[in-house]
Amino acid sequence: NAGVMQNPRHLVRRRGQEARLRCSPMKGHSHVYWYRQLPEEGLKFMVYLQKENIIDESGMPKERFSAEFPKEGPSILRIQQVVRGDSAAYFCASSPIQNRGVMNTEAFFGQGTRLTVV
Amino acid sequence: DAKTTQPNSMESNEEEPVHLPCNHSTISGTDYIHWYRQLPSQGPEYVIHGLTSNVNNRMASLAIAEDRKSSTLILHRATLRDAAVYYCILRRNNAGNMLTFGGGTRLMVKP
DSSP, X not given: OOOOEEEOSEEEEOXXXXXXXXXXXXXXXXXXXXXXXXXXXXXXXEEEEETTEEEEOTTSOSSSEEEEOOSXXXXXXXXXXXXXXXXXXXXXXXXXXXXXXXXXXXXXXXXXXXXEEO | OOOOBOOSEEEEETTSOEEEEEEXXXXXXXXXXXXEEEOTTSOOEEEEEESSSOEEOSSOEEEEOTTSSEEEEEESSOOGGGOEEEEXXXXXXXXXXXXXXXXXXXXXXXX
């Protein structure tokens, strides 16, 4: 059972370009979370998605950032018109759902995508 | 969300036990105590979690105070590979609650 797969591992974009980060959750997991980690800082929650639904996007910047988790295929975090301040490691995590919707199980993280904006 | 407090950093010698403390005085009855760690240049990794009783697994032990206002992650024999940032997180027992990471404790292991 492959773990959470993120690609690309490293992404370089010029200011103003678009960045698309992909996350394939573990098999059987229908919950995906995106986190951002700025250099030398902690992980900050961005968005929580289930298949075809955004459940909580309270940590997502209001402009330029969007996320989706389609019925088929990976979850995508999209950053439009990137700026230098977007340079960070972006981590995706997935969780299964337990009986009766209880979520207190472990989350599995990918190795992250390191975005560098030049 | 209830908050956790951890020391910024700790040092340990290789092969010795390590006790990583965490205070969570505003914990609620439905909050589970989770521990994750992040090795350099890697994604976070689950370590252990519990609610009221002490827990053991192959990686570590979790000792939870009787009033649940604090907990301690115990690594029984630290190795150089255990050098990481350790995060103590409270996770509410309802559907879909995300993990909220604080600053964590940076554990340094000396050979």
